[in-house]
Amino acid sequence: MSRNATRRDFLKQSTALGAAMWVGSSTSTGWTQERSANAAIRFACIGVEGKGSSDRDDAGRHGEIVALCDIDDERLEKAAARYPNAKKYNDYRKMYDEMAGQIDAITVSTPDHSHAPAAIRGMKEGKHCFCQKPLTYTVTEARMMRELAAEKKLCTQMGNQGTAASGLREAAAQIRRGDIGQVKEVHIWTNRPIWPQGGGRPTEVEACPPNVHWDLFLGPAPERPYSSAYHPFKWRGWIDFGTGALGDMACHTLNMSAMALDLFNPLTVEAMPDPEWTGEARKETYPKFSTIVYEFGPRGDFAPCKLFWYDGGKRPDNAICPEAEFKASGSLVIGEKGMIHSSSDYHNEYGVYPAASFKDLSKPEIVTSPGHFTEFANAIKENKPELAKSNFDYAGRLTETVLLGNVALRAGKKVEWDAVNLKIKNLPEAQQYVSREYRKGFEL
Template identity: 35%
Template sequence: MLRSILLTNDQYMSTQINRRRAIQGLAAGSVAFYHGTSSRRVSAAESPNEKLNIACIGVGGRGSANVNGVSSQNLVAFADVDEKRAGGMFSKYSKTRRYTDYRKLLDELGQDLDAIVISTPDHTHFHPAYAAMQLGLHVYLEKPLAHNVWETRTLTEYARKHNLATQLGAQRHAMSNMHRVVELVQSGAIGKVSEVHCWVGGSRGMPSIPNDTPPVPATLDYDLWLGPAQPRPYHPSFCPYGWRFWWDFGTGETGNWGCHILDIPFWALGLKYPTRVKASGPEVDEERTPKAMHCEFQYPAVESRGPVKLHWYHGTPPILKEKGLSSKGNNTLFLGEDGMLLCGFDRLQLLPEEKFADYQRPQKFIPDSPGFHKEWIAACKGAEAATCNFDYSGPLAETVLLGNVAYRAGGFHWDAATLKTGDNAAAQALIKESYRPGWEI
């Protein structure tokens, strides 16, 4: 059995357990956490021309795009619990070592790696990321970073403390239109912004509750897919994909799209942690995510701007009808004292049109991205931090997750420093969830 190596900070500093010794003390079975200094030499950090040794955890679905995104480097190993879903990448990269259990991968190859890419369901983001970080590995992690706020904050702070290169998979951050939106807002095109409305359309959520128990496919390690989540019978309606709409595994459309869309106002306005969160929507279901939701976040004034009220909708915002605006191709509306900015990932419009007919846009001051994955690869090799490193994207992910908490447990005042939800005990219980035996932290 893999045994957890959990040390206090004093023990960590005094024992100086190197990574090889930690790994040698482990055998396959439970969840592994490694503490101690690393003897690994990140050769690529010494020469930007050298390739990183990368392992990828989760290579089917979205994971396949991330594998291809880092394919310029040495792809040392893949881990995936679903042999069928991962089959395309296994065949394409036939010389890459294959694992079912990421813990065995880290056990056997950990000291030879430089970085890791994680593209698993939300509920299995934290454990492999935290274990990899404790081995000194740089991390690319799919959004919404983790399954709860405590996990997100823990990864963010650990990466900062140990100077690890990180990137959250909010790849639309690299789109040139996103840059132009940020430039317009930060240049004062619509004056001081006090309110922003963001949304994603559709009504995905509340899947049917299974009434049968089909056998687990022979190509799937279902127990490992469950990971830290509480046991439940296998069903294809949530594995391999429908998990997104079950609270035990996913974070709904808010978690799915929130980190992409809220990235726009976060970047443009320099948002970080809200102080008040509230939400509304259909009756809360204990197991499944909703088909619609409205969240409201209040951000305090900072030196560069006044207070901001940020709205998130799973559905169409009423303000669009009020102002006669279309949601087609758009997902964000900035309200400024001198006008409005309506935009999406690849379009923008200053309003009212007649006021801005002769407006001269500011000179571009946000440089083009060399490529979202390339940013992270360069950061792993010692270049500047990637644009969605956890110091930036951690608070963004926390905001998304706090919206879900408020929907499920009611509004609350948020103390970001202590991760406290004021006097809302029900909300506090959702900030850090419990894990099933064998996966405890």
Template identity: 35%
Template sequence: MEENSDQKNAQTSRRNFLKTGAVAAAGFMIVPRYVLGGKGFTAPSDRLIIAGIGAGGKGETDIANFYKSGKAEIGYLCDVDDRRAANSVKNFPKAKYYKDWRELFDKEHKHIDAVSVATPDHNHAIITYHAMQLGKHVYVEKPLTHDIWEARMLTEAAKKYKVVTQMGNQGASNDGTRLLSEWYDAGLIGDVHTVYCWTNRPVWPQGISWPGTGATIPKELNWDLWLGTAPYKTYVDKLAPFNWRGWWDYGTGALGDMGCHLIEAPFRALGLQYVKSVQASVGSVYVDEFKKGVFPESCPPSSHVTLTFPKTNKTKGEVALHWMDGGIQPERPDELGPNEKWGGEDGNGTLFIGTKGKMYASTYSTAPTLLPKSLTEQAKAPQKWARVPGGSNGHYTQWVEACLAGYGKKELSSPFEVAGPLTEALLMANLAVRGHDLPGGQFKYEWDNKAMKVSNFNEVNQFVKRNYRNGWELEA
């Protein structure tokens, strides 16, 4: 669908802001207040002033948890959908409300210490990058970004601008992920060579064609702002606030929704970083008895992806990590009885297979268990990792306190230096999933990490960094 003249004029306005507005604002206030006040400086009130961009759904939960820390004030709220923002606006009546994050940054950057980003995936990077340019600490919901290039760019920008960062995979602050690491470091299961991660997601439409008819845009929703970096399309019913996850233009499918929660523990325990190679198989959709349907705009109904990681200083060789979604699960371990429940009973789980044994955990690394289960209570391993007070709920307070302390002063569970490579790994899995539908693309992709591209099938590299809508370009 072609954009009308109003949309084209709006694009010109957006382009001017994104190319010059943030830079101009940075000229007024390029450094956060703790830098202006010297090393270790905190806000005069000893409370962090936060702007919540994406005030409904998970954003509403995030904002509430920052406030519950007792060390943060929600000074500003921003959402393109007044329906989604309603509860946060009610709960924080003193917070000034905006619909456009660019206007918020332009007018209020001098009064903000930190920014929380909880928009759909396709707008994470552009908001986060501009916030960091302004010297603001950032908390970004998972997955960190929509594209591999964006994840690498934000990881490097966090170092450049020296801001405190945290991704919203709150399970990274749970005791379970630390206990799994301690069991592994103690040699209880030997050397891990294979990992399985699986989820019951998607629980939204996937493997379908884009609806042929549009729908009336809800009066509370600014559709153009919601689209942001994504190509312009006519609004379709129920896409917002949730069903966007299954469309490649906006979401990252089951991998984006649950991957950061389930793959975090293997990354921590095994010291994983960047992927060496990846291959995928995907569930088929049939439009009639004989014809397979291929819907390249939509994530598939299920997938099994194998990611190969190079040897690390915590493994003796390469590690194969299997991702399964759409209800697919690995074979039950032999150490379990035929009727014995295990970590996947909630539909999600992570299984480590080592040379001497196995261990698993459920969502957010909860219920860590050695196999056979009788070994769990007997297990003895030195505590090597400090626990985060409050576990997953403490994930928010941890970030607030680190922001108040200043860059580099406090340890975080999921700073961008960790969250970036983790996000890249799950987006590499999506790269293989998307390449599966390209002619001749159904094989193992070799990843050139330095060049940030697949070296043996160039056609799939179009998904490493997507094309942004005119006026919403993001260039580091």
């Protein structure tokens, strides 16, 4: 038996297996480190500030942090002050080389382009994985991580916390039981981007700050000089590093609709970007705004459906659902009998319209979550990957849908999609956007 398998069995046996996981409230069975210090889940955290700070602290609350990794020394030292017993690394590859046998699970909270290289290295070595959204930078990587998690029987979770929200689960259950009838249209919109994008590469020469290990930030991306236009926050809008407005928010705002309607494997995707997004800008950044239309065929009991995505201030006409208030971000699901609207990216709150027609609507029974990260930790302790509801089997499918919008953006034409084979049927020249090349030393 492998060492990883033995460790998993130990964690599982150390948990109170007889306790109920979810009991109609937000209380979990808990994991008391007092019961056995040796049974604590040993986490390594890659990317430890920004969003990584909350993922890191969630890991610290649910186990023991044994390693911290960040390409920014200042950020790394800040995290190390909070977790002084953890070993510090700038390079996750060195961390794995030296500590693979001391790690049970990893958190990956890096820029998008490094999600898959950092996560897949650990997953191949049998480490459970919590990875921020979007799960990956490319469609191909999302399929790889989904398949690898299944092959290795790993517990996984993507960081789209709304999956644990009771409002999201209720709305999805209402749609699935047919409360608003067959759905023909879904509209999703966001206030992103809130960072610069739509322009060319910076020309000003800047010295890299001494605390930033620029080569490690680049990771799998092609080499280019350091610029403060990229690091630390503005990388999202650059094609080499981020996935733009769509990648940043669709795994949140689209989540309820995807869960309710199985919005996976679209037949076609077409993007209508800012018409001024031309020339060098198209090679470097995502557009200032766009509308993207996905077409889905029949999916089990679900009818064909269109999904409309809007970013950069674009949104649907509020006249579609005048009783609702369309704010900067939101979602609207249009059925034959009614509509469900939310202005929450996580879908915590929502309304069913026309309100008069649904005033007596009963809420469906749902399984409430003990907390998004707690689901992941419980899955590890119980050795039951299905306990984490945004596990990579679900999250990988969602991420494929989301990132196909960026494929269509870069293709510049409607994309006809063969989901089984991960192939663009009508534009072979656009197939390059489904996957990517990796800089030497950062291959998968």
